[in-house]
Amino acid sequence: MKHTLAALVENHPGVLNRVASLFRRRGFNIESLAVGTTEQEGISRMTFVVEGDSNVGEQVEKQLYKLIDVLKVSDLSREESIVREIALIKVRSEKNNRRDILDLVEIFRAQAVDITEYSVVIQLVAHPETVDSLLENLTAYSIIEMVRTGRIAMLRGPQAISAPTTEPIELARFHQASGRRPVGELPYVSE
Amino acid sequence: MNKITGADIVLESLKKIGIDTVFGYPGGVVLPLYDRWPSHPEVRHILVRHEQGAGHAAEGYAKASGKLGCALATSGPGATNLVTAITDAMMDSIPVLFITGNVARNLLGKDGFQEADITGITMPITKHNYLVMRAEDIAPTFAEAAYIATTGRPGPVHIDIPKDVFIEETVFEWPEQISIRGYNPFPSVNEEEIKTATQLIRRAERPIIFAGHGIIQADASKELIEFAEKSGTPVLNTLLGLGSIPQDHVLSYGMMGMHGSYWANHAASNADLIIGLGMRMDDRALGRFADLNPTANVIHVDIDPAEHNKNIIATTPIVGNVRDVLKILMAQFEPLSHIDWIRWIDELRRDHKDSFKVPDVNELTPQYIESRIAEKIGNEGVVVTGVGQHQMWAAQIMNISRPRQLITSGGLGTMGFEVPAALGAQVAEPERTVWAICGDGGFQMTNQEIATMIDENLPVKMAIMNNGFLGMVRQWQELFYDNNYVSVNMSQPDFVKLGEAYGIKSLRVNDKSEVDNAIIEANAHSGPVLIDFQVEAEGNVWPMVPAGASLNETVETSEQVKAL
Numbered sequence: 055m056k057h058t059l060a061a062l063v064e065n066h067p068g069v070l071n072r073v074a075s076l077f078r079r080r081g082f083n084i085e086s087l088a089v090g091t092t093e094q095e096g097i098s099r100m101t102f103v104v105e106g107d108s109n110v111g112e113q114v115e116k117q118l119y120k121l122i123d124v125l126k127v128s129d130l131s132r133e134e135s136i137v138r139e140i141a142l143i144k145v146r147s148e149k150n151n152r153r154d155i156l157d158l159v160e161i162f163r164a165q166a167v168d169i170t171e172y173s174v175v176i177q178l179v180a181h182p183e184t185v186d187s188l189l190e191n192l193t194a195y196s197i198i199e200m201v202r203t204g205r206i207a208m209l210r211g212p213q214a215i216s217a218p219t220t221e222p223i224e225l226a227r228f229h230q231a232s233g234r235r236p237v238g239e240l241p242y243v244s245e
Numbered sequence: 246m247n248k249i250t251g252a253d254i255v256l257e258s259l260k261k262i263g264i265d266t267v268f269g270y271p272g273g274v275v276l277p278l279y280d281r282w283p284s285h286p287e288v289r290h291i292l293v294r295h296e297q298g299a300g301h302a303a304e305g306y307a308k309a310s311g312k313l314g315c316a317l318a319t320s321g322p323g324a325t326n327l328v329t330a331i332t333d334a335m336m337d338s339i340p341v342l343f344i345t346g347n348v349a350r351n352l353l354g355k356d357g358f359q360e361a362d363i364t365g366i367t368m369p370i371t372k373h374n375y376l377v378m379r380a381e382d383i384a385p386t387f388a389e390a391a392y393i394a395t396t397g398r399p400g401p402v403h404i405d406i407p408k409d410v411f412i413e414e415t416v417f418e419w420p421e422q423i424s425i426r427g428y429n430p431f432p433s434v435n436e437e438e439i440k441t442a443t444q445l446i447r448r449a450e451r452p453i454i455f456a457g458h459g460i461i462q463a464d465a466s467k468e469l470i471e472f473a474e475k476s477g478t479p480v481l482n483t484l485l486g487l488g489s490i491p492q493d494h495v496l497s498y499g500m501m502g503m504h505g506s507y508w509a510n511h512a513a514s515n516a517d518l519i520i521g522l523g524m525r526m527d528d529r530a531l532g533r534f535a536d537l538n539p540t541a542n543v544i545h546v547d548i549d550p551a552e553h554n555k556n557i558i559a560t561t562p563i564v565g566n567v568r569d570v571l572k573i574l575m576a577q578f579e580p581l582s583h584i585d586w587i588r589w590i591d592e593l594r595r596d597h598k599d600s601f602k603v604p605d606v607n608e609l610t611p612q613y614i615e616s617r618i619a620e621k622i623g624n625e626g627v628v629v630t631g632v633g634q635h636q637m638w639a640a641q642i643m644n645i646s647r648p649r650q651l652i653t654s655g656g657l658g659t660m661g662f663e664v665p666a667a668l669g670a671q672v673a674e675p676e677r678t679v680w681a682i683c684g685d686g687g688f689q690m691t692n693q694e695i696a697t698m699i700d701e702n703l704p705v706k707m708a709i710m711n712n713g714f715l716g717m718v719r720q721w722q723e724l725f726y727d728n729n730y731v732s733v734n735m736s737q738p739d740f741v742k743l744g745e746a747y748g749i750k751s752l753r754v755n756d757k758s759e760v761d762n763a764i765i766e767a768n769a770h771s772g773p774v775l776i777d778f779q780v781e782a783e784g785n786v787w788p789m790v791p792a793g794a795s796l797n798e799t800v801e802t803s804e805q806v807k808a809l
Contacts, residue, residue: 063427064427067376068364068368068376071365071368072368075368075369076369079369109554109558112554113551113554113555116550116551116553117551119550119551120549120551121427122372122373122393122425122427122428123427124427125426125427217426218426218429219426220424220425220426220428220429221424222422222423222424223392223422223423223424224421224422225388225392225419225420225421225422225423
């Protein structure tokens, strides 16, 4: 089973390293990873695809939360979401097959973004399975080069993934003269 | 406001946090920090002999006191020498602040002299880490680091500071408040889970508690005992949970796990409700997960949600501070009792006592020595161990009954932990008698810290269980590798001469009859003492759960292992 997870993270140096290191260490297999900025300054969004059973999905989520720089994690595969990926595919093409290739471009609602005497560069923005399907159709031709972004995803409907806000905590409560952890005086629970 | 140097800000920040002792070792890039130290006498600096010693001493300090420990090292090799201690603190959730210097900012990434990418190295072995690039970031970073290290599930936090940041001058402003949006160490307890847990507790016929390190970390020993009494539930301890309930308590059934008692392991396997409290369902405590007890319901209380369903699927996972959760849970039910179940465990205990007691033999055994030390220092003493056979016997035999009485490396299993950790524990608890129970192997990894004990006047008592073997490795080679002893029989220096070379009182004991006197003499001496106990060479720790076996496959003799 594939899990598509979105994580909002602090845009701090080393965050990608922390996340990648966590996946490596815990043996989670990342199939795809995409990172970019968000509508909020200082927050980046990472989208992962991880292979594993539901327990793996749960562990990935919980382990990610242990990283201080990770603000919010959502498993988008649990809900209705839009999943997209961009692919750029450079195909060898001459006069005799250019029309066929451009037909495929049209059928897949892709775009030919660069055409020369010997090549066509196809751009496709689509669900990863659609990208796979186009690639399969293009195997009849000679693919010179291909690059994919890794998938990004967003929930359908009005709800959004947003970073939590936290109430500031008075430091004096923690760093008392003794340095001892003042357990029992903390607002662990509202009883 | 006056500007002060980054070095001064580091020391002022330590005072604000409440750190009174730093275990450290100087070097090139931390020279600006050391240069300012004489102006901050409130922060005691203890000069160790190896950075690993600084790290373990800070752990020992933190474990003995419950306070935040602190260790300091220079860049490059100084920093990498801390790595074992940092990992140890991570595995055992010990709050320690690790500070390292690094090369100046313009040299970072240029492979200059003594540069190591130490934040890259410590990333997976810390709760969080920082590279501080501006002097004005020092105070907020220290405030955040101490908050993170001591709240929630405690752990090590590392701060790396380039040399010129120590020199840079800025105004010292200590933050009043803290707000880290990606970190909430005070989760509210889920009421639904409490309801389900209450039903499970009310319904259970054979409940059992696994009490772990979290009980001690959360100061929840009192609540544990009240909860056990009210619910009539027997209590087993993990290695690090020892001390959370007195051994002589009627519901205390001692340690479970690989070298836990026969009755504890069978009780764990036969319970119909497992209540894990502040423990992480580790393989050394639980044996083969799949066969621990597949039919039991599991209530798993831990502050770290990632521990739930990691090794064992919990029927009811409860995220929260174990102390608060116990208080809430206790209020949900009327007193319960499980007489038949307890009688069943008591019978097992009666029938299998022999494998867990001090062997009645003429040879000098570590079990005998450790039982005598425990007897002489009582529960107010502190026992620090290394890792291996002597550690397991200490856990079995030394009657650990007070939180923070036993200080040992559990998760990482770090040989050489004992001497520096005992030193740190003695700093934290100057009034208590601190005994380091050492293996002859581990002792040789870190014994240079004896010099630190002398400098700092720390009267640690060191008992070397000298069998001339790496005992636990030898035991495995004997039992599981057909007696094929490879690289376990090691030559030793004359430990008494070694101790004397350091200038400390040093004794050798060959015979059972000399044990008590040696312990009494050591306790009466005002300085550090080393005792070389020449113990039997090939004793084995029993009972034992062979690696990869389940708890109900606990064996008590070599013959049983061979029959497997």
